[in-house]
Amino acid sequence: MSGFTGTTRLVRLALRRDRFTLPAWILGMTFFLAATTAMFENNYAEHPELLMPDTQVVIENPGMRVLGLVTGPTIGGYTLHRDALTLAALAALMSVFAVVRHTRQAEELGREEMLGAGVVGRYASLGAAVIVALAANVVLAGLLGLAMFATGQPLTGSLVAGTSIALVGVAFTGVAAVTSQLASTTRGATGLAGAALGVSFLLAALGNMLGAVDSAALRVTSAWPAWSSPIGWGQQMRPFADDLWWPAGLSLLALGLLSWVAVVLVGRRDVGRGMWPERRGAAHARSSLLSPTGLVFRLQRGALLGWGVGLVGFGLVFGALSEQITGTEGEATEWYATFGGDADLLGAYWASMMQMAGMAVAAYVVTLLLRLHHDEAQGTLEPVLGTAVSRVRWLAAYAVNALVGATLLILLFAGAMVVTGGPALGHPASLLRDLVGAALVQLPAIAVLGAAVLALVTLWPRWSVGLSWALVVSAIFLGPMFGPSLGLSTWLLDLSPFTHVPNAPAVAISLAPVLGLLAACALLASAGVVAMRRRNLALPA
Amino acid sequence: MRTAIAVSGLVKDFGPRTRALDHLDLQVETCEVHGFLGPNGAGKTTTIRVLLGLLRADDGHVDLLGGDPWRDAVALHRRLAYVPGEVNLWPNLTGGEVIDLLGELRGGIDPSRREELLERFQLDPTKKIRAYSKGNRQKVALVAAFSSDVELYLLDEPTSGLDPLMEAVFQDVVQELRTAGRSILLSSHILSEVEALCDRVTIIRAGRAAESGTFDELRHLTRTSVVVDTAKPLASVTRWTGVHDARVQDTHAQFSVDPGELNHVLEHLVDLEVRSMVTSPPTLEELFLRHYDEDISGAGAAAEVVRAR
Incomplete structure (x- = not known):
């Protein structure tokens, strides 16, 4: 051998x-x-x-x-x-x-x-x-x-x-x-x-x-x-x-x-x-590539496509299973009731599915933003910052892509759930409105995690990958999917941004927690921007 | 003449124990090609990264095109182009896309200049970066930089992967830029390239400028080698001040002489009745090897000589 x-x-x-x-x-x-x-x-x-x-x-x-x-x-x-x-x-x-x-x-x-x-x-x-x-x-x-x-x-x-x-x-x-x-x-x-x-x-x-x-x-x-x-x-x-x-x-x-x-x-x-053999490509860049935002989009568009396909698949399956939920009996109804505080079983099911999708999209955002660290550590940041692109503009390019990508993915999931769930239940139009609202309300929590990763990447670049993933896993565990059943104290659960996401569509969307999350996001992102402007780049030797 | 780059007393530390730049002085005039030489790890790349505002100076004064590279990075970068020593690019973009992208981010490129350079460097722009060899990746960075018409070019060992034919193309392009009145800082190990292109050079050692000047000035700091035949025996040669590495065979001798002692040595030789004599200036290789080889105290002494002049 x-x-x-x-x-x-x-x-x-x-x-x-x-x-x-x-x-x-x-x-x-x-x-x-x-x-x-x-x-x-x-x-x-x-x-x-x-x-x-x-x-x-x-x-x-x-x-x-x-x-x-x-x-x-x-x-x-x-x-x-x-x-x-x-x-x-x-x-x-x-x-x-x-x-x-x-x-x-x-x-x-x-x-x-x-x-x-x-x-x-x-x-x-x-x-x-x-x-x-x-x-x-x-x-x-x-x-x-x-x-x-x-x-x-x-x-x-x-x-x-x-x-x-x-x-x-x-x-x-x-x-x-x-x-x-x-x-x-x-x-x-x-x-x-x-x-x-x-x-x-x-x-x-x-x-x-x-x-x-x-x-x-x-x-x-x-x-x-x-x-x-x-x-x-x-x-x-x-x-x-x-x-x-x-x-x-x-x-x-x-x-x-x-x-x-x-x-x-x-x-x-x-x-x-x-x-697969290496293919040739374009001799000239398209104008859509010629900006930091365009470049970042190009670098992650394959990943975005993959996540999009995945979330549409999950949305179709979980939407189709909506009908099963209406048949649920016994103890399980009480668990769903904790989501809504009333007997709206389906609303609670959709809320929990939407929160799960929110966590998945948060993972996508983290993988995207961690590229900031890889750009720096692997040296592709050097030629970009050698041109007339400021450090903050580079961060902004990633932030824009993360935000647009997250919005797109969570809406795809909501749309897919409506496609299979709506007809079975008989009122697709109102379902669409409810689920789009429930989808969008996930974004502030996702943005908080994204801003935290941004701060980690700029403040502690060497440890940012491990710390970021530890942060995501803790946020998920202290969040509504797992947190309440773990019997932990409330202040600990409150540390997870997901805890503060309104349980739409089971309950009406309230503004206060959303504004709180946005404030936290702004604070973390500002810390990242300040750090990025002040420090040496950790480029490869 | 205005200066393109004026660095004095630049200090850069990486952590408490590693001093990368130790009071470095570097002056590049406008319209000159300035060679930046030194052994591996001497601090060339660190210096260039400070000049680009990627690293922050811990002490000293840095002036780039009349601005502060840390504070005014974006405005200054519109007026310069940079070729990194290690070309790290995005593996899934094509060479052509990278050239357009970097040019656009700098403030736009001249399309006809781009085509001309692709032609001259024989670069296929449709290949993905990951499919290029090291030399071809370097060409992508060179074409991207030279496609922009800017005041200053910072080139960090730009030809380390190029074949001799492409090296010649590179030298032609740099000569044209000099004629057009551009300033260029060229970090390099290739002596023939430095000698062909550079008006002045700075030699950096252990984070300090060991020497700086034109080649003629540098040569004057270095020993002349002498081969001589005399009528009388040359046994006393080894005792003369300023003579080194002497090899004596009766009336034939080979040795090298410190620049300041050449006249005294000639006086001694005349007494011995010179029959034939060949003197040759130091070669560049000798010049550089001396600096690359010396211990740090030697480099410090050489720097003293420069300042004394």
């Missing part, structure tokens, strides 16, 4: 490079799971009688089944329903970033060329990347299991739970191995894998929403789409109830198959290139 010569050495190189990154991911996820499990353990120790109805709420309610499955009334199962989807997405991202970092990014930056000139086989980098990501997921599975066991959950269930999450990472290790061969850029490879993650989430959510609930409201039998998604396979292990191990085999099988495909692709392409 001379194609794999040098793999061991490259594994050591990758581990050396990732010696802080991977432990930070793994420990962060472990700590998060341990903390939330301990919290639910405490809550239900005080009110054990609530566990049964709480579990029934999330099982009966198709909207809550988007987040995952619970089987039977257990604290571990209930905690996982809250955490599993986030942790699974994080495990997938950790794996995708690791594999891309050691394959496609190494090629793009020319490192692969230096390695390939040594006694290193053609498949060694790919092999090393897959081994390192797989190892990280094995450690993750163990530590997540330990986190739940240590906070009082049964051992077998805890281990199955940890494995069910890490296996999503395992499957996406394979996905990233393939996308790294298809795309010729780091961004492209990560983007394709991210799209696969989105589809995987959608399939699992769809399968669970369309699933059948048993008479005791303690078990959901998922519809077939759940079985076509790695996230679905993890959920079907049903930790703390059935404790099945065999769905894990599906993820391992997927990793094996995808790795084999990646190896075949590596054997058929040139180093530094993707599977």
